[in-house]
Amino acid sequence: MAKSITKQITFPVQLLKVLEPKAKMYGYSFPAYVRYVLTKEMEKEFEKKQLTVLEKELSKGLDKSIKDYKKGRTIALDSDEAIDKFFKTLDNEE
Numbered sequence: 001m002a003k004s005i006t007k008q009i010t011f012p013v014q015l016l017k018v019l020e021p022k023a024k025m026y027g028y029s030f031p032a033y034v035r036y037v038l039t040k041e042m043e044k045e046f047e048k049k050q051l052t053v054l055e056k057e058l059s060k061g062l063d064k065s066i067k068d069y070k071k072g073r074t075i076a077l078d079s080d081e082a083i084d085k086f087f088k089t090l091d092n093e094e
Helices: 013-025 030-070 080-093
Strands: none
Touching: 013 030
């Protein structure tokens, strides 16, 4: 089990008036609700960072694809048959 550390934090009264009923509504103790909300927030941050990395990789790939197209390094597959034939050729190369 993960190690836990106890921290004492202070909440403004108005914030507690909002959070405590929400915790109760969802069936959480107040500390469990705070952990849940913070965990969800951190998951969003992680996903945001992951998306940024993916967007950069996608952008690089698109840039390369555009350059390849401009240099005539691409082929046109204008039908399902052409696509099937192309992939069968790739399979035979392996």
